[in-house]
Amino acid sequence: MSATAEPAGPLTVLLVDDHAMVRSGFAMVLSVEDDIEVVGEAADGVQALERARATRPDVVLMDVQMPRMDGIEATRHLVAEELGHVVIVTTFDRDDYLFAALEAGASGFLLKNAGPEQLLDAVRAAGRGHALLAPEVTRRVIGKMTGGDPAGAGGPDRPEPAGLAHLTAREREVLVMLGRGLSNGEIAEELVLGEATVKTHVSNVLAKLHLRDRVQAVIYAYEAGLILPAED
Template identity: 50%
Template sequence: MINVLIADDQALIRDGLSLILDSQPDMEVIGEASDGEEAVRAAATLRPDVVLMDIRMPGVDGLEATRRVTSGGDCRVLVLTTFDLDEYVVEALKAGASGFLLKSSPRQHLLHAVRTAADGGALLDPRLTVRLVEEHVRGRTNRSPATEKQLARLTAREREVLGLLARGLSNGEIARHLHLGETTVKSHVAHTLDKIGARDRIQAVVFSYEAGIVRPGDPA
């Protein structure tokens, strides 16, 4: 059973999501929250598998709430937004969100998203992530000391793998590009994520662009 917490400041949205999720034999809505602060408290108390988090809420917004929730355990967060290029989406991914979902998405997309997140997967297609991140970092040139330190931990091969990962390539595509076995690439990816402190491939894409490993407009 997938336990879900819904955080949205609109009661009608919460009610609609609850009806859809509770109709599934493998899902149960175990709580609701109308703002970020309430969401953080509910997540700590109820320990849901997945939180559906509205990105824009009064008081503590969905971005800060996502950061607090994901730093406190294994709970996965799916960000709810109105626009696919919402200015806060990339920040939410950096904060630990497993992906985002448009509020206008069909119910089957919602159900797939919740199951994917609960299973530990990331919802965004890597190529869509690239587009989002490019918009976010375009024109930025400075690299933080913390990022420099993380980059220094990577081997030359790991940096190469990270660059290809950041362009949206799958493990199989990276393996073919570098003439390596897919198991070897999988190992490189795992080590790279660990060294840069990325929870998943989505956060690795964000890191790569902000670190300048790849830049907006680079060929795939």
């Protein structure tokens, strides 16, 4: 599955949680949307892999703490087999879960106390390869990547990654804005461009730098020293 591919029909979603009530609640929120279809449920990571292989969902909403195989390990397998974009959904607002999930290849991280609109936004973003992290999560990723040091990511004496040379000036601007967590609409407004044009630039940035999604673009921008935490 391409990170920037647009699904032709409704976004298909697999719900993974060891609590049936949680799965039912998510299903109720998602099923009333015309552009989203729940194609399966699983109670643990092992079932998640089986159902994902059978249904090939666009998005997997994944709990963390589950029997047999936890959500982090299941995410690693799903991403390796390209079985859908994974959004981690958990009651635990813990940095170890957050970074383990991102390292495993998750496209997003959502707390279970998020509202229905946030859930829908996360599913739609991930399903279209435009995964976004909430601002507070982005700040924590930045802090982790830089060790809390504003110069810790790129640093003045650290050479730029070679991949940046492949970007046009406009694409480099877009990468900086991705690193700041801006949406396509916000980038379009700031650069006075159409959203379709911005979408093309984002796709080019991800392709040229071999990045899976916006989550990786955020990390890349800070590791490259294009954005410093102090700017947020």
